[in-house]
Amino acid sequence: MLLKATITRRNQRKTIKKKIKKISLKNFRFFFLIFAMSFWASLTFAGPGEGLGLFADIGQLKAVNENTGKEYQESKVFGGQIDYQFALGESFSFSLFAAENASEGSLPKNREYEYYKAGVIGAELRLWFGSLYIGIHGGQYYLTWIESLSSYTGIHWSGGTGIGLGLEGQSGWSLGVYNENSEKIDFKDLPDQRVEGNRIIIGYRWH
DSSP states (O other), X not given: OHHHHHHHHHHHHHHHHHHHHHHHHHHHHHHHHHHHXXXXXXXXXXXXXXXXXXXXXXXXXXXXXXXXXXXXXEEEEEEEEEEEEEEETTTEEEEEEEXXXXXXXXXXXXTTOOEEEEEEEEEEEEEEETTXXXXXXXXXXXXXXXXXXTEEOOOEEEEEEEEXXXXXXXXXXXXXXXXXXXXXXXXXXXXXXXXXXXXXXXXXXXX
16 A cells, blocks of 8 residues: 555656646747747837937057057947937938047057047948848048147048947847958058947947
8 A cells, every 4th residue: 555655656746747837838939939029029119210320339449550560449438329310111221320439549659649539420321120220331440649738749531431230129228249341541640540340339329
């Protein structure tokens, strides 16, 4: 009798465990289905929004020696971007933007300059897949070295391009990652340089 009772209890435990596994699997499938449907719905019904966008930039635009490839950046101070996006149907958008990064840096033979500003003013075309977009832009990149408010190298310019990938939902919140590369920027009294780096922008667009 004791043996039968022990076997019965073991069988009951196995049955309970199987039921728990089935319930857990069903719940997992159910929540996964909800997640998949929500994700698919966001991709299906979202698209390019039209309006003003303001973004914080937590990436870096580096000042780089054109000839040696040496990076002059030491640490970042701040960065930001402003743009205005125009929707071109459900799959494309066009935007005008300006982005700027300020960083600490030093030049080997010009220690009086402790900061520089680098940025880009340009236009971007985006291809949208729901909330996901791929952006390609071009424009004028600039670089200036700063000693103080009254002493700086002047603003030096060159062309350049960038490419990015991002997400922007109907709520207005946006996240993007960009790779930037300028052409050579000519200086008279400093080494010729270029601007390059990866920008990470997080912000909001008012539709």
